[in-house]
Amino acid sequence: MTTPPTLAPATDNAAAGDGTVLQADGVTMRFGGLTAVRGVDLTVNTGEIVGLIGPNGAGKTTFFNCLTGLYVPTEGTVSYRGTRLSRKPHLVTQAGIARTFQNIRLFANMTVLENVLVGRHTRTKEGLWSALLRGPGFKKAERGSEERAMELLEFTGLAHKRDHLARNLPYGEQRKLEIARALASEPGLLLLDEPTAGMNPQETRATQDLVLAIRAQGTAVLVIEHDMRFIFNLCDRVAVLVQGQKLVEGTADVVQADERVIAAYLGTPVDDTPTAADPDTPATGAAAAESAESGDTP
Template sequence: MTTPVLEARDVTMRFGGLTAVRSVDFTVNSGEIVGLIGPNGAGKTTFFNCLTGLYVPTEGTVSYKGTVLPPKPHLVTQAGIARTFQNIRLFANMTVLENVLIGRHTRTKEGLWSALLRGPGFKKAEKASEERAMELLQFIGLAHKRDHLARNLPYGEQRKLEIARALASEPGLLLLDEPTAGMNPQETRATEELVFAIREQGIAVLVIEHDMRFIFNLCDRVAVLVQGEKLIEGTSDVVQADERVVAAYLGEPFEGAPGDAEAAEVEAAEAEAAEAEAEHSTKGEAQ
């Protein structure tokens, strides 16, 4: 029996007078791999950010295992949701192992004084974290590169490392944002196998992706966003057969579809919000 892991109800996100996401209902059940697709400007990234606490929805709620999530990314991670980003966000000058260990911070209970004094409790926790990090590196096939700097990894391996870092927080739900962007067919196939293996570990997965073949091969269900609204949701066969989905990707209008101007506004609003978030993150790191 499947139970809901993630439930988004009537989620709406406005940037000023622009509505980027409008009244979206969305569910991911335990053991599922669910895809979220849509043409550029569809509001996918905005919706993703609402799910992970980067944005506070203007209306609606996002719940994880029945509990409404707090609008703070670190608290969402602590609750049990981990994510990767479209643009890789590794710590380039840290080793592969150190990057994964950073992902463990929400699951360690040792505080500042414990770290400073480095007592038995801290050393035990540190050893357990390193053992778990090495298990994850073994899982993704990078254990032999534990001491390599992240910046020196090939692109496909950097993507894998980011997934391992997300898994280090022991999530019940993993959100992948464009996990195969920039990959060759062999790397894409390896990513597909990795996602299946993650599901086998009892972790539900939500994927945003532009590669339709990847999504339709991978997912149990696929939801389509068009101009911030959910157009259709169903199995890969159902979604692929829907004429409105084909029309949306070909740029052909269908009844009730917003035009190019609206799509451009959504893209511009998402880009502006992303720049603001990046600037905020940079300031935080500087402090």
């Protein structure tokens, strides 16, 4: 397993600093009579990796969309480094939050390098006339963006495929390219929506190493994932959403031991969950519940 190379720290984004990076207070999202997210509070601090888990339909991606401006929350507020965020996605990105998507959203007919360069647009200060006239300032900014994009491709292990079309990359490398493009905006907080979906165990381990390397460079991470082993090995804290509400939040040990989490994944009432004293109880914790949900034998 190869550890990603060290990435030179970004200079365009705000300094990492100490304290809270993301503060979500009472976030609620209603679609007509349906409440998809109800009163969710969540914080992400500098240097943290926080996991967000829950059964299908729990409201995880909807909550992500509220954080990034794709949805305007019906109630509640979202702040980044103490400043309330705009309701426009490009301004959220400019503020310092970047994301990937559950379904890959690359520019399929653009090269790997061009995809990453697209992510640089919020950090490029040259305007329309500069681009049309292509003066010295524009050329300098263009060179700087390409250098930064190549650093990110080295960091994610894709530099040797800089001229390949994105659609020709294997699935795992397309996921890496999405992360590289998100990092191109120099975020202080990176949101990853199911980054290991569809990956084999080797690709999953490589993604775990990559996320740890991103954190080591000073970027906080909030990640949605269904792979319990990945989440519990990776995250400092884990929050569980069930039916749009936060059920519990804490360390991996706290979450795995919570009977309400097990019940939520198994779809059974808490009272029906076998206790640790039951000699017929197989495995306990959310990881066991995930195995039962997928049909695996603990």
